[in-house]
Amino acid sequence: MKILTAAQTREADAYTIQQEPVSSLDLMERAAAALVAWLRQRYSAQVPFVFFCGPGNNGGDGLAAARLLFQAGYEVQVFLVEEAGQCKSQDFTQNLQRLPSEISTHTLQAGFGFPEMEFGAIVVDALFGSGLSRPLQGVYAQVAEEINQAGVTVVAVDVPSGLFTDAPTPEDAVVVQATYTVTFERPKLAFLLPKSGAWVGEWHAVPIGLHPEFLQQVATPYQLLTNAYVKSLLKARQKYAHKGTYGHALLIGGSYGKMGALVLAAKAALRAGIGLLTVQIPQVGYSIVQTAVPEAMALTDAHELHFTRFMGQPETYECIGIGPGLGQAEDTRLALENLFRQHLPPLVLDADALNLLAADRTLLRTLPQDTILTPHLKEFERLAGPATDDFHRLQLLQSFCQEHRCYVVLKGAHSCVGTPTGDFYFNTTGNPGMATGGSGDVLTGILTALRAQGHSALETCLLGVYLHGLAGDLAAKEMGQASLIASDLTTYLGKAFLALEAS
Numbered sequence: 317m318k319i320l321t322a323a324q325t326r327e328a329d330a331y332t333i334q335q336e337p338v339s340s341l342d343l344m345e346r347a348a349a350a351l352v353a354w355l356r357q358r359y360s361a362q363v364p365f366v367f368f369c370g371p372g373n374n375g376g377d378g379l380a381a382a383r384l385l386f387q388a389g390y391e392v393q394v395f396l397v398e399e400a401g402q403c404k405s406q407d408f409t410q411n412l413q414r415l416p417s418e419i420s421t422h423t424l425q426a427g428f429g430f431p432e433m434e435f436g437a438i439v440v441d442a443l444f445g446s447g448l449s450r451p452l453q454g455v456y457a458q459v460a461e462e463i464n465q466a467g468v469t470v471v472a473v474d475v476p477s478g479l480f481t482d483a484p485t486p487e488d489a490v491v492v493q494a495t496y497t498v499t500f501e502r503p504k505l506a507f508l509l510p511k512s513g514a515w516v517g518e519w520h521a522v523p524i525g526l527h528p529e530f531l532q533q534v535a536t537p538y539q540l541l542t543n544a545y546v547k548s549l550l551k552a553r554q555k556y557a558h559k560g561t562y563g564h565a566l567l568i569g570g571s572y573g574k575m576g577a578l579v580l581a582a583k584a585a586l587r588a589g590i591g592l593l594t595v596q597i598p599q600v601g602y603s604i605v606q607t608a609v610p611e612a613m614a615l616t617d618a619h620e621l622h623f624t625r626f627m628g629q630p631e632t633y634e635c636i637g638i639g640p641g642l643g644q645a646e647d648t649r650l651a652l653e654n655l656f657r658q659h660l661p662p663l664v665l666d667a668d669a670l671n672l673l674a675a676d677r678t679l680l681r682t683l684p685q686d687t688i689l690t691p692h693l694k695e696f697e698r699l700a701g702p703a704t705d706d707f708h709r710l711q712l713l714q715s716f717c718q719e720h721r722c723y724v725v726l727k728g729a730h731s732c733v734g735t736p737t738g739d740f741y742f743n744t745t746g747n748p749g750m751a752t753g754g755s756g757d758v759l760t761g762i763l764t765a766l767r768a769q770g771h772s773a774l775e776t777c778l779l780g781v782y783l784h785g786l787a788g789d790l791a792a793k794e795m796g797q798a799s800l801i802a803s804d805l806t807t808y809l810g811k812a813f814l815a816l817e818a819s
C-alpha cells in the first residue's frame with residue numbers, strides 16, 4: 317500500500333473531487349463520518365467529547381464530526397481555536413454554519429482560560445492536519461500544551477496537531493500527544509518513524525473513498541506492507557517435494573557465551589520451512605547445538621571459541637546466514653574477508669557480522685550484491701553514520717542500499733526494508749514485547765531459511781519481517797508483551813504461517 321506525502325494527499329483529494337465527482341464539502345462529510353463511525357465503535361454515548369478545532373479543513377472535519385456525534389446522541393462541546401485575523405477555510409466556515417445551536421461552542425484566543433474537562437471526557441484534536449506549514453505558536457501552541465497536560469485520552473483527527481508528516485518536526489516544537497490518531501485513507505510517513513511516530517499513539521487508517529485511479533498511478537518510494545500483499549508471496553508446499561526441494565541453508569555464528577543466539581537462529585530457520593540446515597560453530601558449541609537442535613547438522617570450526625575459517629563448500633548451500641553470537645575477534649573479521657572472496661550463494665548478515673563490516677570499510681566494499689543486512693538503529697548508525705533525524709536516516713538508508721547494492725532490514729517498531737532501487741517497505745506487524753534479546757537472531761534464521769527456499773532478496777525481507785512480527789503478535793496475545801521471549805517467536809511461527817495462509 318502506497319504512503320502519500322501531504323502534497324500527494326491534496327492531489328488525491330482534488331482528483332477525487334473532480335473525477336468522482338464529489339464536492340469538497342461532501343468529501344469532508346465522508347471523512348467526518350468515517351471518524352465518527354470509529355469513535356462510536358469505541359465509545360458509548362455516555363462518554364462526553366470535547367473538540368478543539370483549528371481554522372483549516374482539519375478543523376472543518378472536527379466541526380462536521382461534532383455535529384454527527386451530537387446527532388447520534390452524544391454530549392459534545394466545541395472550542396474554536398483562532399489567532400486574531402486568521403483566515404478560515406471555506407469548508408470550515410460551512411461546517412460552522414451547520415453546527416446545531418444546541419452544541420456549546422466557545423472561541424479560544426490568546427490569553428484564554430483553558431476549560432475544565434469533565435471526568436472521562438475524550439479530547440478530539442482537530443487543530444491542524446496535513447496542511448501544517450510551520451510549528452505551532454501562540455494560542456495553538458498553548459492549547460496543544462494544555463491538552464497534553466490535561467491527562468486525558470486524545471483522539472487526533474488525521475494527524476496529531478503540530479506534527480509534520482513528511483519532514484522532521486523541530487525538537488522544541490509543541491505537538492499534541494495523541495492516544496489515538498484516526499487518519500484518513502493512509503497512514504502518513506511520520507507515523508512509521510521512531511521519533512515522530514511517538515506523538516501519534518495507536519494509529520488507525522479509515523477509508524474515505526479517495527479515487528482508486530489516483531492511488532494506482534501515483535508514484536512513491538514508500539510502501540506499507542499489507543496482509544494481502546505478503547500473503548501473495550507465500551509458496552505452497554508441493555506434494556512430491558523432498559527435503560532437497562526446500563533448500564539447504566548454513567548458519568555461521570555462536571561463540572563462547574553466545575551459543576544461544578545461534579541456537580535461536582537455527583530453530584527459527586527450521587520452523588521457517590528450510591529443507592536442510594547446517595550450522596558452523598566453534599568447537600565449544602558442538603554438543604550444545606547437537607543437543608538443542610538435533611535437526612541441524614554441525615560443522616565445527618578449527619577454533620574452540622569463535623569463527624575463524626569457513627569449513628564447508630559454498631555451493632552446497634542456497635543461502636548463508638552469518639552473525640548470531642559471532643563475536644568480533646580479529647580472526648573472525650579475517651575469516652569474513654576470506655569468505656567474501658569466494659563465489660557465494662545469497663547472504664544474510666546480522667549482529668556482529670554487521671559490526672565487523674562497520675569497523676572495516678574495505679570489507680564493506682566487498683559485500684556481495686543482493687546481501688540482506690538486518691541492523692537495529694545502533695548497528696545501522698555504525699554502518700552508515702549518525703542520522704540527525706528520522707527523515708535523514710531514511711536518506712542514509714536509501715544511499716547505503718544503492719551504494720552497496722544490498723537490502724537492509726532496519727529493525728524497529730515498523731521495521732523498514734530498504735532496497736537497491738531506493739524503495740522503502742514498512743512492516744505492519746510486531747509489538748514492543750519483541751524488544752527482547754534474541755528477537756533479531758530469530759529473524760536472521762527466518763530470513764536465511766526463506767532465501768534458501770528460493771525467494772528473491774526482496775520477497776525474503778518482506779515475508780520474513782511480516783511473519784516474524786505476526787508470530788510476535790500471536791505470542792503476545794496469549795502470554796502478554798512483557799513475558800514474551802525470543803524462543804516464543806519460533807514457537808508461534810507455525811501459527812503465523814497458518815494465520816497468513818488463512819487470511
Ligand SMILES: NC(=O)C1=CN([C@@H]2O[C@H](COP(=O)(O)OP(=O)(O)OC[C@H]3O[C@@H](n4cnc5c(N)ncnc54)[C@H](OP(=O)(O)O)[C@@H]3O)[C@@H](O)[C@H]2O)[C@@H](O)CC1
Binds near residue numbers: 347372375500
Ligand atoms: N477536501 C479535502 O481536501 C479534505 C481534507 N481533509 C482534512 O483537511 C486537512 C488538511 O486541510 P488543510 O490543508 O486546510 O490543512 P489544516 O492542517 O487544517 O490547516 C491549514 C490552515 O492552517 C494554516 N496553518 C498551517 N500551519 C499553521 C500554524 N502553525 N499556525 C497557524 N496557521 C497555520 C494554513 O495557512 P497558511 O498560513 O499555511 O497559509 C491553512 O490556512 C487534512 O488533514 C484532513 O483533516 C479531509 O476532510 C478529507 C477531505
Ligand SMILES: [K+]
Binds near residue numbers: 445473
Ligand atoms: K489534528
